[in-house]
Amino acid sequence: MKSEERLLKQKQIIEEIGKFFDKRGFQPIAGRILGLLMVMDKEQFTFEEITEELQISKSSASNVLRMLEIRGDIEYTTISGDRKRYYHIKRQNAFEMFDEFEKQILSIKKLFLQILELKEDKNSLNSSFFNEIVNLISIHKEHIQEFKKAYKNN
Amino acid sequence: MKSEERLLKQKQIIEEIGKFFDKRGFQPIAGRILGLLMVMDKEQFTFEEITEELQISKSSASNVLRMLEIRGDIEYTTISGDRKRYYHIKRQNAFEMFDEFEKQILSIKKLFLQILELKEDKNSLNSSFFNEIVNLISIHKEHIQEFKKAYKNN
DNA sequence: TTTTTAGTTTACAACTTAATAAACTATATA
DNA sequence: TATATAGTTTATTAAGTTGTAAACTAAAAA
Numbered sequence: 001m002k003s004e005e006r007l008l009k010q011k012q013i014i015e016e017i018g019k020f021f022d023k024r025g026f027q028p029i030a031g032r033i034l035g036l037l038m039v040m041d042k043e044q045f046t047f048e049e050i051t052e053e054l055q056i057s058k059s060s061a062s063n064v065l066r067m068l069e070i071r072g073d074i075e076y077t078t079i080s081g082d083r084k085r086y087y088h089i090k091r092q093n094a095f096e097m098f099d100e101f102e103k104q105i106l107s108i109k110k111l112f113l114q115i116l117e118l119k120e121d122k123n124s125l126n127s128s129f130f131n132e133i134v135n136l137i138s139i140h141k142e143h144i145q146e147f148k149k150a151y152k153n154n
Numbered sequence: 155m156k157s158e159e160r161l162l163k164q165k166q167i168i169e170e171i172g173k174f175f176d177k178r179g180f181q182p183i184a185g186r187i188l189g190l191l192m193v194m195d196k197e198q199f200t201f202e203e204i205t206e207e208l209q210i211s212k213s214s215a216s217n218v219l220r221m222l223e224i225r226g227d228i229e230y231t232t233i234s235g236d237r238k239r240y241y242h243i244k245r246q247n248a249f250e251m252f253d254e255f256e257k258q259i260l261s262i263k264k265l266f267l268q269i270l271e272l273k274e275d276k277n278s279l280n281s282s283f284f285n286e287i288v289n290l291i292s293i294h295k296e297h298i299q300e301f302k303k304a305y306k307n308n
Numbered sequence: 309t310t311t312t313t314a315g316t317t318t319a320c321a322a323c324t325t326a327a328t329a330a331a332c333t334a335t336a337t338a
Numbered sequence: 339t340a341t342a343t344a345g346t347t348t349a350t351t352a353a354g355t356t357g358t359a360a361a362c363t364a365a366a367a368a
Contacts, residue, residue, distance in 0.1 A: 006272050006274070009272055010272050013269060013272070016265070017265070020265070023179070024179070025177070025178070025179050027325075027326060028326080028327095029326080029327080038269060038280065041274040041278075043279060046344090047344070047345065048344080048345095056327080057329075058328095058329095058344090058346085059327075059329080059330095059345095059346080059347080059348090060326080060328075061345090062345060062346055062347085063327095063346090063347095065345095066346090082336095083335060083336065083345085084343095084345095085345085088279075089280065089283075091279060091280070091283040094283070094286050094287045094290045095290070097287070098290075101255070111167070111170070111174070114167060115167060115192060115193050118155075118163055118164050118167070118193065119195065120195040121195065124197060125242075125245060126192065126242075126243065126245070129245040129248070132248045133248045133251070136248045136249070136251075136252075139301065139304065139308075140252065140301060143297060143298075143300065144297075146297065147293065147294060147297040150297070151290065151293055154293075181355075181356060181357090182356080182357095183356080183357080200314090201314065201315065202313095202314075210358090211357065211358050211359075212316085212358095212359095213315095213316080213317080213357075213358065213359080214356080214357055214358075215315090216315060216316055216317085217316090217357090219315095235366085236366095237313070237314055237315085237364095238313090238315095239314085
């Protein structure tokens, strides 16, 4: 594949990643910045390079970069005697992705337990359904722990 | 717990569920309708009852109910010779929740593979990181399949 | 046939979010 | 000290979303 062709496809994926994060409640620029930092061959971008690549204002870049940094999606390195920040994605432990999901699912379980506790008829159709879900989540949790062990021993 | 106390707590959970769905990109009314159909002892509500309980316009109810039905979160039953619709949550196979997540995670894997394919340096920091994630997702998939088997045999 | 009921559609107002331009601040360089 | 650079903050505009009232449609009841 020629270099220009690759670049074109990379830019397309940036837009796709933009949409992906858009759907999950991020603002469009946030998704594009993450995309840029993920797909390009260059893996560090300065503030200025980001505004130029994505054609966005300094203000938007400033606000979104701060948000992404607070969320822990990106980070920057600095060099003393150089005021620029070199942004890159945070290459955290890949497990954290699953931990994040695990947390969400446990909060759903908690909510269902609360709902069940307040039900007058513990055997109604909804009650039975929610009980099944709670049960399923518990079993899932055990399996996820096994999965983590298996991965670490690999 | 007294009946009124229970009712009060149920209404509080409806608001909580509202916020939960709100955060996930649903409009506030959608979350509250789902909450209503989930937590109340009464497990079927007519269009009119929903507008009254939640104090919302017929128009909002109409639009949101249609959206939730298309998404497959709720459904309604009818009785011939009665024009009313009796709405209730869709008590689908609880596994579908996990299947939904599984699908999402596989689309993430696909995206990462696309990114990797376009990388000039397959051993860069980002490339290595994405490779690790892709690997992790593959192992996760196997474990989820075991989990499903285990649950079905229970 | 006329009226009532059940829900839909349309047009619009209120609000929220996203993004920008321009003014500003703080650090480094000349 | 003066100037340039790097990024932040503020005020504002543009665009999109949410929800309503009111007009409408279609089916059932009188």
